[in-house]
Amino acid sequence: MELLNGKEISGQKREELSAEIKMLKEDGITPGLAVILVGDHPASRSYVLSKQRTCKELGMHSILTELPDTISEDELLSAIETFNRDHDVDGILVQLPLPSHISERKVIEAIAPHKDVDGFHPLNAGKLATGEPTFVPCTPLGILEMLKTKDISIRGKQVVVVGRSNIVGKPVGQLLLSEDATVTYCHSKTENLAAHTKQADILIAAAGRAKLVSKEMVKEGAIVIDVGMNKVDGKLCGDVDFEAVKEVAGMITPVPGGVGPMTITMLMNNTVLSAKRRKAFKGAV
Numbered sequence: 001m002e003l004l005n006g007k008e009i010s011g012q013k014r015e016e017l018s019a020e021i022k023m024l025k026e027d028g029i030t031p032g033l034a035v036i037l038v039g040d041h042p043a044s045r046s047y048v049l050s051k052q053r054t055c056k057e058l059g060m061h062s063i064l065t066e067l068p069d070t071i072s073e074d075e076l077l078s079a080i081e082t083f084n085r086d087h088d089v090d091g092i093l094v095q096l097p098l099p100s101h102i103s104e105r106k107v108i109e110a111i112a113p114h115k116d117v118d119g120f121h122p123l124n125a126g127k128l129a130t131g132e133p134t135f136v137p138c139t140p141l142g143i144l145e146m147l148k149t150k151d152i153s154i155r156g157k158q159v160v161v162v163g164r165s166n167i168v169g170k171p172v173g174q175l176l177l178s179e180d181a182t183v184t185y186c187h188s189k190t191e192n193l194a195a196h197t198k199q200a201d202i203l204i205a206a207a208g209r210a211k212l213v214s215k216e217m218v219k220e221g222a223i224v225i226d227v228g229m230n231k232v233d234g235k236l237c238g239d240v241d242f243e244a245v246k247e248v249a250g251m252i253t254p255v256p257g258g259v260g261p262m263t264i265t266m267l268m269n270n271t272v273l274s275a276k277r278r279k280a281f282k283g284a285v
C-alpha cells in the first residue's frame, strides 16, 4: 500500500502556482480572492483561515468578509455584488453551509460566473457537464491532480463514486468521465453497495458517513480516495475505515492530509486561472 499524501502533492503544485503568481505580479496583476463567511461555525472558520493563510503564503491578495448569521439574504447578495464589480477580485467564495433563512441557490447564482472559483454556479456546472472549459469544483480538481501526479491511469478504468452531492460526487464523476473513465454513481438508495464498490479500480468515497467503506467493499490493489470529513469523538474521520482498508488498497488517501490540502491548493489554482483571464482581457483593450 502506498499513501497518497495530499500535503506533499499539494506542495509541488503550490510551487508551480507561486511561480505563476510572481509572473502575474510582474505584469501588474495580483490574483485576489474574496471569501465571505457568514456566522461563526468553528469548523467553517478554521477552513476559511486556512484558505487565507495559503493565499498569503503564495503572494496572493486575500479579503475576508465576516458577516453575522443574523444578516438578511439581501445584505449578503449585495456584499457579493460589491465583489462582482471589484476589479481587484478574481475569485469569490461564499463559505457553505449558510444559515437556513438564506437560499444557497440564490447566493451561488449571484456570484459572477467568471469569478466563481468554487465552480458551483449552474453555468459552470453546466459547462463541466457538456465538457466545455470552465471552473471545476476544487475537490474534484484536486482528486484529478493527485491521480495525474501519481501517474495513475484513468482511461477505461472503472471509477465508482459513493455520493452524489453537487460539490463533490456529481462533478468528480463528470470530470473523470471526461478523462475516459467508466463511471458508476452509488448513493444512500443504492442496493448492494459492496457489489458495486468491489468493481472499482478507483473508489471515491464522498458520502459524508464515517467509516462507510470497509475492507470487504474494496478490490485488492484499488486506488481509494477518501473525501469524508466527519467528526467522531472530536476527531476528524473519513468515509473509509482507513486502518482496515489500507491492507487491501493499492493506494489510499489519509484523512487529514489527503484530499483536504488538495482542495485548498486547487482553489488557489482557480483564482490564478481567473487572474490570467483578467490579464488576457486587459491585454485586449
Ligand SMILES: Nc1nc(=O)c2c([nH]1)NC[C@@H]1CN(c3ccc(C(=O)N[C@@H](CCC(=O)O)C(=O)O)cc3)C=[N+]21
Pocket: 047, 050, 093, 094, 095, 096, 097, 118, 138, 229, 236, 255, 256, 257, 258, 259, 260, 261, 263, 264
Ligand atoms: N464555498 C465553499 N467552498 C468550499 O470549498 C468549502 C465550503 N464552501 N464549505 C466547507 C467545505 C470544506 N472544505 C475543506 C477544505 C479543506 C480542508 C482541509 O484542508 N482539511 C485538512 C485539515 C482539516 C483539519 O485538520 O481540521 C486536511 O484534510 O488535511 C477541509 C475542508 C472546503 N469547503
